[in-house]
Amino acid sequence: MPWRTSPADRARGILPDPYHIWMSEVMLQQTTVAAVRDYFLRFTARWPTVADLAAAEDGDVMGEWAGLGYYARARNLLKCARAVVTDHGGQFPDTLEGLLGLPGVGPYTAAAIASIAFDRAETVVDGNVERVMARLYDIHTPLPGAKPELTARAARLTPTQRPGDYAQAVMDLGATICSPRNPACGICPWQTPCAARRLGTATELPKKTPKKPKPTRTGIAYIARRSDGDWLLERRPDRGLLGGMLGWPGSEWAEQVPPHAAPFDADWVTLPAQALHTFTHFHLRLTIQVAVAPQGTNPTTGSFLSGDMFRPSDLPTVMRKAFDLAQDHFVGSR
């Protein structure tokens, strides 16, 4: 992992850049290491310091985050960078309390930064640690209700020696050996004290309360290309689903879509294929309508973005799926 420094360096007092640890930890919230890696490298190459990031344009940061999901993280990333510069002299706070005051930094991330970047004896409790503790102590209370007990167990184990190494090690243990499906108990360094290992309950822990089924919503997206090659796009409002991201104008997304109008009058063509996408709490079937806009078109929403300025990679994935289908249409009809 490119944000990590070796235990050997850490032992000699060489700690990682707090900016890098903060960046990686925010990206890693509910996101796999494999997905984060390239984003981390692009962000730190483009904005090498927190001051560079604080000076960035909102749209540039949102565009660079596109595809990683949970876009409130990107909005808070910018807020946080600016808070560090304006309220903390450009240095990240080195205490749990100070870190918790930053936007997008909750109990886990604050403890991760404090322990990994500053070697403070704070306790990280992420999904890995929850699983390891539930098994180590054979706790059958379902999550999220078990969280306080799991946190207390984890805190009791946190050492004062090399807390940063320990935090990473216990998460690595959960990510590799004490894995959700096929835990490798035979090679686990904690196999002797582990209650679930002894009782044979490891694979069924931690218990979780069942999830609600996802409803299916539908909607329409309007993808218009002007004769000069510009695309009609809009910036979504700064809160809610895909907040702050670039997207295509369209209807609401709902189980029953209310009446709505296209952004301008034209001979809109409905594509034969829909864009299918699943969000955290619903499935979406997006119907795509395409049109060529004459020069001088005045849309009721959004604005035309030049073909040179528009990077499809700035779009969140659902909008990118819609674009790919529309582009097939425009190319195929040429």
Add this chain to the structure above:
DNA sequence: AAAGCGTGGGC
């Protein structure tokens, strides 16, 4: 305090 909030990979 329960719900909202993305995405891709693995099985």
Add this chain to the structure above:
DNA sequence: TGCCCAAGCTT
């Protein structure tokens, strides 16, 4: 193939 899961935070 659909479901589960991933180094959670905010309101």
